[in-house]
Amino acid sequence: MQGLALVIMGEEVVVFGVWVSPYSCRVETALRVKGVPYRYIEEDLGNKSPLLLKYDPIHEKVPVLVHNGNPIAESLVILEYIDETWPQGFPILPKDPYERATACFWSKFIDDKCMPAITQACWGEGEASDKAVEEATELLMFLENELIKEKRLFGGERIGMVDIAANTV
Ligand SMILES: N[C@@H](CCC(=O)N[C@@H](CS)C(=O)NCC(=O)O)C(=O)O
Incomplete structure (x- = not known):
């Protein structure tokens, strides 16, 4: 091995x-x-x-x-x-403490809320799956709204923590 x-x-x-x-x-x-x-x-x-x-x-x-x-x-x-x-080059997290906390919040939101709902929506069965589709759609709208506020990407003009985390959803 x-x-x-x-x-x-x-x-x-x-x-x-x-x-x-x-x-x-x-x-x-x-x-x-x-x-x-x-x-x-x-x-x-x-x-x-x-x-x-x-x-x-x-x-x-x-x-x-x-x-x-x-x-x-x-x-x-x-x-x-x-x-x-490796702080050189491309910053993944913002330096500003508030922006940094916000990026951590949305990344955690993706993992704690979106991922389970999406998994259930994709792989669940029957009524539970239908409910999960609704829930996932609602949760993704929150993310979508953040994206609109944050211009092109969650990280502004360059990809950051939330973009990397959300790339999976
Ligand atoms: N919260 C973890 C989740 C990691 C995770 O769920 N990994 C899965 C693969 S997608 C895994 O290793 N599963 C093996 C297992 O559950 O035994 C992270 O963000 O790294």
């Missing part, structure tokens, strides 16, 4: 992900916009690697970013880490 043989050391940046995972895509997008080279390891969620289980023993989920041997789990947490660790 490639994960077992992998030695993570030095300045190596490694992403454990699944190509269809919207959460993994966030991390790859952020590293790419920052221009940070990374190694990608595709996980099999039906047979998770020992390294994934070691690096995220709490959730046992992708994505996990491992930087200098330090694992970080949870995609939104990883995005913040990437922004702070």
Whole structure:
């Protein structure tokens, strides 16, 4: 198994992900916009690697970013880490504390409210699915309204945290 043989050391940046995972895509997008080279390891969620289980023993989920041997789990947490660790170039989060808090709020809104409703709308059955379609539509309207306020992108003229998070919905 490639994960077992992998030695993570030095300045190596490694992403454990699944190509269809919207959460993994966030991390790859952020590293790419920052221009940070990374190694990608595709996980099999039906047979998770020992390294994934070691690096995220709490959730046992992708994505996990491992930087200098330090694992970080949870995609939104990883995005913040990437922004702070590689501050050069493309800012993912605004510097202004209020704008930053607002970006974190909407990113969390996407994960806590939109994602479950969309998942249920797509994969649920019967009445529950119909209800989820209504709920998801209503929730996405909130996002849409924010987008109108924020010009072309949630991040203004350049993509930012909310754009990267919302790219999955
Ligand atoms: N809140 C997590 C969600 C990550 C997540 O749900 N990952 C899924 C793949 S899309 C996973 O690893 N599932 C494996 C499992 O549930 O056992 C994040 O933002 O990183």
